[in-house]
Amino acid sequence: MRIGFSRLAQDGKARAGVIATPRGEVMTPAFMPVGTAGTVKGMLPGSVAATGAQIVLGNTYHLMLRPGAERVARLGGLHRFMNWQGPILTDSGGFQVMSLAGLRKLTEAGVTFRSHIDGSKHVLTPERSMEIQRLLGSDIVMCFDECPALPASDAQVAESMRLSMRWAARSKEAFGDRPGHALFGIMQGGVTPELREQSAEALKEIGFDGYAVGGLAVGEGQEAMFGVLDYAPGFLPEDRPRYLMGVGKPDDIVGAVKRGIDMMDCVLPSRSGRTGQAWTRAGQVNLKNARHADDPRPLDEECACPACRGYSRAYLHHVYRSGEMIAGMLLTWHNLHYYQELMAGMRAAIMAGRFGAWEAEFHAARAQGDIPPL
Known part of the structure; x- marks a missing residue:
C-alpha cells in the first residue's frame, strides 16, 4: 500500500482531507504532537491517542x-520502541x-x-538522513534541507534554497522505492515570492x-509568516498534503489552515504544559498566578480532558508551585486535547x-479572555 491523500472538502483555501497510511488514517487539517526523543514528554502513548492525535513526530537529530x-532498528523500529501504533x-x-549543534x-x-x-563528531548528509529515517521505520520521511539562520541576506537565502533543492534530489534518490512510506519535499526561499516559486x-x-513549507516559524513574526502563506501553498500541487513545519500557537494554526495548510507540528502544547501554561478557548491561562490558589473551578468548563474533569484550578496551581510531576502531565494532556479539538472543529x-463563521467565533472567544477571578 502506498500513502495517499484525498481532499474531502474545501472552503476558500481551507482544505479537509485524509492521508491514508498502512498504519491508519490521518484526518486533515492535522496537528502532530512532537515526540522528540521517542516520547511526547509527560504523556503515555495511549494518552496521546486519547487526545485525538492520529500521528506523532519523531526527531532524526x-x-x-x-x-x-x-539501536532502534535492532529493537524493532521506532513504533515498537516507543509503543506508538x-x-x-x-x-x-x-x-x-x-x-542546536x-x-x-x-x-x-x-x-x-x-x-x-x-561533543562527539557526526556527519549528516541527505543520504545519511534517509538511512537514519529508514532505520527508525517512520511512515513519512522528510528530505534533508539546510535551514539558514535568520536574519540572512536575499543572496544567502537564495544560495541556501538552491542547496536544499540539490539535497532534495539526492534525498529522493537515496529514499528509493519504499511502498507504505512517503517522502516529503521541503520548500525554502525565505519571504521572497520568486524564490519560493523557484523552490516549488x-x-x-x-x-x-x-x-x-519550511523556513518559517523561526522568528519572522506572524505577519511575515502569513504573508508567505498567502501565496506559497498555491505553488504546490493541490493533490498532495501541505505541511507547515514548527507551527505553532492556536491563532497561527487557524491562520495557516485558512491559507491552505493541511499538517502542522509544534512543541508548544507540551512545553507550555510543563511550564504551567494552558491553552483554552479563551486564550492562554497561566496557572502559576496566585489568582488561581483558591479557585475551585475547572480550567475550562467545556473541556472533557482529565485535567478539567477531575481537578480544580486551585489544585493545578498547587501541584505546579510544589514541583509535582502531575502538574506537567495534566496540563500537557489538556493542551494536546485542546489542540486536537481545535483541529476537529476546523x-x-x-x-x-x-469555516469563515467558525474562524470568527474562534477569535471572538479568545477576545473575551479568561473567566474573571473569584
Missing part, C-alpha cells in the same frame, strides 16, 4: 545521537543541526557537526508524496462550508 538509529513522521535533522561545517556534501550532548518548481520536478467547519 535527537534519535541518531541517542539512543542511535541502528499509528503513523510517525520524522523530520530530517536539518533544523536541529542549525539550532556546535562547530558546524557546511559543504555541498552535507553538514559536519558536534553533538550538543557529548524544483520540488515538483523531482516529485514527492507531500510538500512542506475539519467540521470546512466540511460544512462554514
